Amino acid sequence: MMRRLPFILPLVLFAGLAIYFVFGLQRASEVGTEFVPSALIGKPFPEMNLAPLQPNKPGLKTADLKGQISVVNVFASWCVPCRAEHPMITRLAEKEGLNVIGLNYKDKPEDARNWLDELGDPYMAIGIDRDGRGGIDLGVYGVPETYVVDQEGIIRFRHVGPIQLRHLEDDILPLVEELSQ
Amino acid sequence: MVAELGHFALILALFVATLQSVIPLWGAQTGRDWARDLAAPTAVAQFLCVAFSFGALTYVYLISDFSVQNVAENSHSLKPLLYKISGVWGNHEGSLLLWVSILALFGFLVSVFGRDLPPGLKSRTLSVQAMISVGFLLFMLFTSNPFLRLFPVPLEGNDLNPLLQDPGLAIHPPFLYLGYVGCSISFSFAVAALIEGKVDAAWARWVRPWTLLAWTFLTAGIALGSWWAYYELGWGGFWYWDPVENASFMPWLSATALLHSAIVVEKRDTLKSWTILLAIVTFSLSLIGTFLVRSGVLNSVHAFANDPERGVFILLLLVVAIGGSFALYAWRAPDMKGGGMFRPISREGALVLNNLLLSAAAATVFLGTLYPLFLEVAGGDKVSVGPPYFNATFVPLMIPLLIALGIGPFLSWKRGDLFGVIQRMRFVFLITVVVSILAGVAVWGRDAYALVGLAVATWLALATIAEMMKRAGWPKAGLTGTWRRLWKLPRAAWGMSIAHLGVALIVAGATGASMLTLEVVNSTRQGDVIEIADYEITFEGVREVQGPNYAAVQGVYTARKDDKTIWQLFPEKRRYFATGRETTEAAIESNLWSDLYVVISGDGTNGAYVTRVYHKPLVPWLWLGCALLIVGGFMSLSDRRLRVGAPKRSQAKGNMMSPSPTQAAE
Numbered sequence: 001m002m003r004r005l006p007f008i009l010p011l012v013l014f015a016g017l018a019i020y021f022v023f024g025l026q027r028a029s030e031v032g033t034e035f036v037p038s039a040l041i042g043k044p045f046p047e048m049n050l051a052p053l054q055p056n057k058p059g060l061k062t063a064d065l066k067g068q069i070s071v072v073n074v075f076a077s078w079c080v081p082c083r084a085e086h087p088m089i090t091r092l093a094e095k096e097g098l099n100v101i102g103l104n105y106k107d108k109p110e111d112a113r114n115w116l117d118e119l120g121d122p123y124m125a126i127g128i129d130r131d132g133r134g135g136i137d138l139g140v141y142g143v144p145e146t147y148v149v150d151q152e153g154i155i156r157f158r159h160v161g162p163i164q165l166r167h168l169e170d171d172i173l174p175l176v177e178e179l180s181q
Numbered sequence: 182m183v184a185e186l187g188h189f190a191l192i193l194a195l196f197v198a199t200l201q202s203v204i205p206l207w208g209a210q211t212g213r214d215w216a217r218d219l220a221a222p223t224a225v226a227q228f229l230c231v232a233f234s235f236g237a238l239t240y241v242y243l244i245s246d247f248s249v250q251n252v253a254e255n256s257h258s259l260k261p262l263l264y265k266i267s268g269v270w271g272n273h274e275g276s277l278l279l280w281v282s283i284l285a286l287f288g289f290l291v292s293v294f295g296r297d298l299p300p301g302l303k304s305r306t307l308s309v310q311a312m313i314s315v316g317f318l319l320f321m322l323f324t325s326n327p328f329l330r331l332f333p334v335p336l337e338g339n340d341l342n343p344l345l346q347d348p349g350l351a352i353h354p355p356f357l358y359l360g361y362v363g364c365s366i367s368f369s370f371a372v373a374a375l376i377e378g379k380v381d382a383a384w385a386r387w388v389r390p391w392t393l394l395a396w397t398f399l400t401a402g403i404a405l406g407s408w409w410a411y412y413e414l415g416w417g418g419f420w421y422w423d424p425v426e427n428a429s430f431m432p433w434l435s436a437t438a439l440l441h442s443a444i445v446v447e448k449r450d451t452l453k454s455w456t457i458l459l460a461i462v463t464f465s466l467s468l469i470g471t472f473l474v475r476s477g478v479l480n481s482v483h484a485f486a487n488d489p490e491r492g493v494f495i496l497l498l499l500v501v502a503i504g505g506s507f508a509l510y511a512w513r514a515p516d517m518k519g520g521g522m523f524r525p526i527s528r529e530g531a532l533v534l535n536n537l538l539l540s541a542a543a544a545t546v547f548l549g550t551l552y553p554l555f556l557e558v559a560g561g562d563k564v565s566v567g568p569p570y571f572n573a574t575f576v577p578l579m580i581p582l583l584i585a586l587g588i589g590p591f592l593s594w595k596r597g598d599l600f601g602v603i604q605r606m607r608f609v610f611l612i613t614v615v616v617s618i619l620a621g622v623a624v625w626g627r628d629a630y631a632l633v634g635l636a637v638a639t640w641l642a643l644a645t646i647a648e649m650m651k652r653a654g655w656p657k658a659g660l661t662g663t664w665r666r667l668w669k670l671p672r673a674a675w676g677m678s679i680a681h682l683g684v685a686l687i688v689a690g691a692t693g694a695s696m697l698t699l700e701v702v703n704s705t706r707q708g709d710v711i712e713i714a715d716y717e718i719t720f721e722g723v724r725e726v727q728g729p730n731y732a733a734v735q736g737v738y739t740a741r742k743d744d745k746t747i748w749q750l751f752p753e754k755r756r757y758f759a760t761g762r763e764t765t766e767a768a769i770e771s772n773l774w775s776d777l778y779v780v781i782s783g784d785g786t787n788g789a790y791v792t793r794v795y796h797k798p799l800v801p802w803l804w805l806g807c808a809l810l811i812v813g814g815f816m817s818l819s820d821r822r823l824r825v826g827a828p829k830r831s832q833a834k835g836n837m838m839s840p841s842p843t844q845a846a847e
Contacts, residue, residue: 003515007454007510007511007515008511010458010461010507010511011504011507011508011510011511014465014503014504018496018499018500018504020551021496021499022496025493025496076567078421078422078567078568079567080423080567106567110700114700114702114793117702117782117791118765132569142552
């Protein structure tokens, strides 16, 4: 039996993988369950002061978040889903007029600038988080992630993964509406 | 009418494939020769049916028959001919039909070119191949029929995404599919061997050319995709670690391992169960890749429209095909007796190291690709780990692999003399050090990792050339003798050396592209000059250009070096009428050493445009290296030993000077 063990291993590993795929498919067919509560919801945005990416815009400074509702978006030029959500981020900034702030995660600043040159730069301020320390403080899983921070600098909402229209309409905009009253 | 005939041919193919998967196998197992020998004719019939069906779909695309839903959704009557044809596989249903066609094509090729195959192995292999066909035909007919009619019939079609209307991308999928669907044949050979319970040198000699053929196409497919990304996406990257790219890269890594381990089975009759496992894993990775790309389980920009319903079906296919073959493996493989023993330091040992590192690399890519999925199941959403992860894990595995790749071909079978080899390679080592120092001076202060990349590439290239020289009798045979013998070496030996040189060039090119690129971004007005590397680039202004389905602003740039005008560059910013979508077309000029890459953007307010100029050293080598891999693959395939099937050990090999390493690790 022991001799046979290594030969059974591939089957066992694949069985495990198949189970994951089943769950993955279930997820893919469900809608609206993609909301991940963060340990930080209801807590102040962690203290950070990240250097600016663009010469004409400020960086990400926690103190600057107070006084208005902000959307903090974690993005990187190497991240494919970020490309997909970019029009939504642009809409949040340009059409909804929100204070959208970028956290450029583990990226080369010149790559990020090119990326923004190509797609457009909707952010009011962008902080460089080259070594990912800011990401650790926020508890970033992967890129992209988006946070809504209220006037007091408290995190009210977190979304992991690209923002799609339904997240915008069902979650973010109603929340902003509620917060601004 | 043609659409219905195509649909009917597909149903017929399903029936034929069902027969092909059952009867020959039963015949082979029970010793009924008439049933066993049905394998070849049914394989031919299945291919004819599927090919007819593919032809029918192509025809309705060519005549723009918009009563067929698939055509209406993906084509347009004004589309150029090339894109009407490529539209056939530019969508889910059509690409599946291409998948099935290639699957049947490989069955057909085995039945035609495999005349000398042992009949038992041949019929079992074709039966297994037909089982895969049955699965995919069922999938097509039940969930993704490309021949569905549409009523009312629209007057015009929806057109294909403009980004996809590109010659490079039009021919990329067929190559890619020839590659990863081609891996099915090694899989079928492996499963047939498990059923038969016999793996010997003859088996390996049969599997290798088919794997090599699939591998060569896969290489070409991946290279074309990468090249497209380089010139089309407008920021000069060539590899993005996107799930779709990874889906083709994982089988490539594992097929590369398989190519090398099959050599060990062939020459030394050992590593059998591992080779079988690799053959199964390689095709499994192709299947998993297909599943990931089409089920919506992972997010990607170039994934097809996702549909979880289809995902369930493909998952079922995965479980049956992969689970079934692994179960068979667990049951039968332990009884396979290994042949020759070998020491850790030997050609076999080096190939085992190659296999370990390549498998670890494939596993790394696999984890990085699936991490988002694991995360999602744990409650997250689609995210990307991206290049930071892959650079930190994949690259460190490649460095020892590339260093060992230089040494491996020098080692003899069974028991190698590492010390002797190192002594023989001292000149290679010395020259590598000298070249690295020169390179270090040239790239001083830029990037320390770049130096590692260049050193490894130099080492590999020199070691490969030295090994070739030694094999031709250098230094004993003298210069002319070596030269003469060099041309008489078996093509497989040439194939190996060319492919390994290709790897060295790719490493150098990738290093140049990712670490040594210079870049200048400026807002430019007419007459402004940008200086980069040794070039002076003058912005001469813009002009309006009309394309067939877009309008473009074209920038005119002149590149000068040493006060001589050497190039004119015309990058474009296009706007497609139908979708209003903007794309950038980079202008690229290259010499042997570097690329000059110019992109124009911005809206020309006050006559100012944003100009981005990249100087990318060594990038032409990247594409040259890919070409060498492909040439090496075909060269090795044309070796006499493989062409004549499974002959006795060829005579030519006995006469060589150095006895052991002449039996090449092709």
